Amino acid sequence: MPQYPNRQFLDFEQPIKTLYEEREKLKQSAEKSKIDLTDGINKIEEAIIGQRRDITEHLTPWQRVQLSRHPDRPYTLKYISKIFTNFVELYGDRNVKDDKAMVGGFAQLDGETIMVIGQQKGINTKTRQLRNFGMANPEGYRKALRLMRLAEKFNKPVITFVDTPGAYPGLEAEERGQGEAIARNIYEMIRLKVPIIIVIIGEGASGGAFGIGVGDKTLMMENTWYTVISPESCSSILWRTWEKKEIAAEQLRLTATDMKGFGLVDEIVPEPLGGAHWDYDEAAEKLKVSIKNALAEIKIAEPNKRVSNRIEKYGNMGFWDEIVEEEVENIQ
Amino acid sequence: MRKEREEDVEINLTGEETPSSSNDVKPKWYKRIRKGITTSTADKKETPEGLWSKCPECNYISTTTELREGLYVCPKCNYHHRIGSEEYFDIIFDDKEYEVLFDNIKSKDFLNFTDLKNYQKRLDDIHAKTDLKDSMRVGVGKAKGEGLVVACMDFEFIGGSLGSVMGEKFSRAVDYCIAHKLPFIVISKSGGARMMESAFSLMQLAKTSGKLSQLSDAQLPYISILTDPTFGGISASFGMLGDLNIAEPGALIGFAGPRVIKETIKRDLPEGFQRSEFLLDHGFLDFIIDRKNMKEKLAQLVMLFRS
Ligand SMILES: [Zn+2]
Numbered sequence: 001m002p003q004y005p006n007r008q009f010l011d012f013e014q015p016i017k018t019l020y021e022e023r024e025k026l027k028q029s030a031e032k033s034k035i036d037l038t039d040g041i042n043k044i045e046e047a048i049i050g051q052r053r054d055i056t057e058h059l060t061p062w063q064r065v066q067l068s069r070h071p072d073r074p075y076t077l078k079y080i081s082k083i084f085t086n087f088v089e090l091y092g093d094r095n096v097k098d099d100k101a102m103v104g105g106f107a108q109l110d111g112e113t114i115m116v117i118g119q120q121k122g123i124n125t126k127t128r129q130l131r132n133f134g135m136a137n138p139e140g141y142r143k144a145l146r147l148m149r150l151a152e153k154f155n156k157p158v159i160t161f162v163d164t165p166g167a168y169p170g171l172e173a174e175e176r177g178q179g180e181a182i183a184r185n186i187y188e189m190i191r192l193k194v195p196i197i198i199v200i201i202g203e204g205a206s207g208g209a210f211g212i213g214v215g216d217k218t219l220m221m222e223n224t225w226y227t228v229i230s231p232e233s234c235s236s237i238l239w240r241t242w243e244k245k246e247i248a249a250e251q252l253r254l255t256a257t258d259m260k261g262f263g264l265v266d267e268i269v270p271e272p273l274g275g276a277h278w279d280y281d282e283a284a285e286k287l288k289v290s291i292k293n294a295l296a297e298i299k300i301a302e303p304n305k306r307v308s309n310r311i312e313k314y315g316n317m318g319f320w321d322e323i324v325e326e327e328v329e330n331i332q
Numbered sequence: 333m334r335k336e337r338e339e340d341v342e343i344n345l346t347g348e349e350t351p352s353s354s355n356d357v358k359p360k361w362y363k364r365i366r367k368g369i370t371t372s373t374a375d376k377k378e379t380p381e382g383l384w385s386k387c388p389e390c391n392y393i394s395t396t397t398e399l400r401e402g403l404y405v406c407p408k409c410n411y412h413h414r415i416g417s418e419e420y421f422d423i424i425f426d427d428k429e430y431e432v433l434f435d436n437i438k439s440k441d442f443l444n445f446t447d448l449k450n451y452q453k454r455l456d457d458i459h460a461k462t463d464l465k466d467s468m469r470v471g472v473g474k475a476k477g478e479g480l481v482v483a484c485m486d487f488e489f490i491g492g493s494l495g496s497v498m499g500e501k502f503s504r505a506v507d508y509c510i511a512h513k514l515p516f517i518v519i520s521k522s523g524g525a526r527m528m529e530s531a532f533s534l535m536q537l538a539k540t541s542g543k544l545s546q547l548s549d550a551q552l553p554y555i556s557i558l559t560d561p562t563f564g565g566i567s568a569s570f571g572m573l574g575d576l577n578i579a580e581p582g583a584l585i586g587f588a589g590p591r592v593i594k595e596t597i598k599r600d601l602p603e604g605f606q607r608s609e610f611l612l613d614h615g616f617l618d619f620i621i622d623r624k625n626m627k628e629k630l631a632q633l634v635m636l637f638r639s
Contacts, residue, residue, distance in 0.1 A: 167587065168596075169592045171593060173588070176614070178568075179572050179586065179587035180567070182587070183571070186541045186569060187541040189538075190541050207534070207568040211568070214541075227530045228525045228527060228530055228565070229527055238346055239447055248447075251445050251530075252531075253443055254530065262532070264531050264532070314542050317499075317532060317538075318495075318536065318539065319532060320437050321440045324436070
C-alpha cells in the first residue's frame with residue numbers, strides 16, 4: 001500500500017495525518033542527531049493505532065461510503081493477487097471489445113481452480129481513465145457472462161468482486177443495450193449451475209453492481225456500501241439538492257450491518273482497523289478465510305438444488321402488507 | 333418532424349406531482365369516478381363531455397371522448413398518451429372482462445424512510461388520490477379468446493417504481509401462469525427502482541428473474557411490452573428479458589435517464605435517442621406495435637406459441 005508521503009487521507013483521517021507528520025519529523029531528527037528516539041516513535045505508532053480504532057468505532061454511514069471510495073483502498077486485482085495463485089487474465093466479450101472496467105480469469109484458491117471476476121478501478125489519473133472509474137459498459141457485463149459460462153462448462157466455482165459507482169451512463173452504452181446486458185447477467189446468474197460467491201469490496205451501486213452480484217452467498221466487507229442508488233444521486237432526486245448525501249446515506253441503510261440485519265447479505269467480512277487501506281495483506285487474509293468458508297458451505301448442495309435455493313432466497317426478499325378484505329372473505 | 337421533448341425520468345420517482353405528470357392524460361374527475369366503479373364501462377359513458385387534452389407532441393386538442401375512443405392515441409400525430417392499468421386491461425381483455433389478482437398486497441414503510449416526506453405518508457396520500465395500492469396490477473382474462481395474464485404498471489404511483497409489492501405481484505403472477513398454463517404479459521411504464529425501499533428494491537431484479545427462470549422451465553411464453561417511459565431497474569431486469577420484447581411507438585426506453593447521460597458525456601443527445609425506434613434499430617426489440625393493434629397482435633402471438 002502507498003507509504004507516507006504518498007498516503008492519502010480523508011477529512012476524518014486528518015488527526016492520523018498529523019501523527020504521521022510528527023513521526024516523520026521525529027525520524028528525520030533521529031537520523032540527523034543520531035539520538036535514539038525509538039520510544040517517541042513507538043508512542044506515535046500506538047497513537048496512530050488508537051486513532052484507527054477510534055475511527056472504526058464511530059463511523060457514520062456516510063463515512064463508510066467515503067472509506068469504500070478511499071483512493072488507497074485495495075481493488076479487485078489486488079485481492080486476486082493476494083488471495084489466489086496462477087491467475088490467468090482473460091479478455092474480451094467476443095463481440096465488441098474488451099472492457100477494462102471489468103476484469104476476470106481463472107485462478108487457484110489453495111489449489112482449486114476458480115473463475116474470478118470483478119470491476120476494477122484505477123490507482124492513478126491514467127489508470128482511472130483506462131478503467132473508466134470502475135464503470136462497465138455492456139461489453140463488461142457480457143465479458144463477465146462469457147467467463148461465467150466458461151466456468152459452468154468446466155464446473156468451476158465463480159467468485160465476483162463488486163466495486164463500482166454504477167454501470168456507465170453513456171451514449172454508446174445505451175446503444176449497445178446496457179439494460180439488457182445487466183438483465184441478462186442477473187437472469188443467467190440465477191440459473192448458473194456452479195457455486196457463486198459475491199464479495200462487495202468497495203462500492204455496491206445498484207444495477208451496475210448487481211450485474212455481477214447474484215449468487216449463493218454475498219459477503220460484504222466492513223467498510224462498503226450496497227444499495228439501489230448512490231447517496232449523492234438519491235439526494236439530488238429525492239431532496240432535490242446534492243447537499244443531503246449524508247442524510248440519504250443514513251436513510252438508505254446501506255452499510256454492511258444494515259444489509260446483514262435485513263438478511264440481504266450473508267456475512268460481514270472484517271477489515272483492518274480503520275479500513276482495508278491500512279493493511280492489504282491483513283484485509284486479503286481475512287477475506288480469504290470468509291471466501292473459503294462460504295465456498296465450502298455452498299459446494300455441498302447439488303447443482304439443481306443450489307439453483308432452486310437461490311431462486312427461493314431472492315424470492316423471500318421484500319416487505320408488504322396483506323389485507324384481508326371483507327369481500328374476499330364473503331366470497332370464500 | 334417531431335420535436336424532442338426533454339424529460340427528466342428520475343423526477344417521477346419522487347412521488348410528487350411533476351411537470352411530466354401533466355403528460356398523464358387522465359383528468360382529476362377520472363379518479364373520483366374510478367373509486368365508485370364496479371363495471372367500468374357503464375360509468376365511463378357518463379364521462380363529462382367537452383373536457384379536452386392537449387397533445388404534448390403536436391399540441392392537437394382532443395376531447396376526452398375522442399381520446400378514449402382512440403385508445404388515448406393522438407389522432408393527428410399518433411402520440412401514445414400515458415395510460416394506466418385500468419385502460420390497458422380494457423383495451424386488451426375481451427368485453428373489458430377480467431379478474432384482478434393479488435390486489436390485497438400493499439406497500440409498507442419497513443425502513444421508516446423519510447426524504448422530504450415520510451414514505452408511509454407518501455403511500456397513503458397517493459392511495460387516497462389514485463385509489464391504487466401500488467404501481468402494478470395483475471389481471472387475468474381473454475384476448476380474442478386466448479387466455480392470458482397481464483401485469484401492468486401504473487405510472488402515477490411513484491413513477492411506476494419497482495418495489496417489494498411489484499416484485500411479489502410479479503412472482504405470484506408467474507406462479508399463477510404456471511399453475512394455469514397461461515402466457516405472461518408485462519406492460520412496463522416506470523422510472524426505475526423505488527428508492528424508498530433501498531436495497532430491497534434492488535433485490536427485486538433477482539427475485540423477478542428467478543420467477544422468469546421458472547416460467548421458462550415451464551415453457552410458457554413471456555412477452556414484455558415497453559411503454560413510455562421505461563427505465564433503470566425495469567430495463568435492467570424483466571423489461572428486457574421477454575421471449576419477445578415489443579414497444580409502443582415513440583416510447584422513451586433506456587437504462588440511464590437522458591439527463592444523467594447528458595451530464596456524463598457533456599454533449600447533446602441525438603434526435604430519437606432512446607426512443608422505441610432507436611431500440612428497434614439497435615436490435616433490442618422484436619417489433620413496435622401501435623396501441624390499436626396490441627390486442628390482436630397479442631392474441632396472434634399467443635396462438636402461435638400455443639399451436
Ligand atoms: Zn399529437
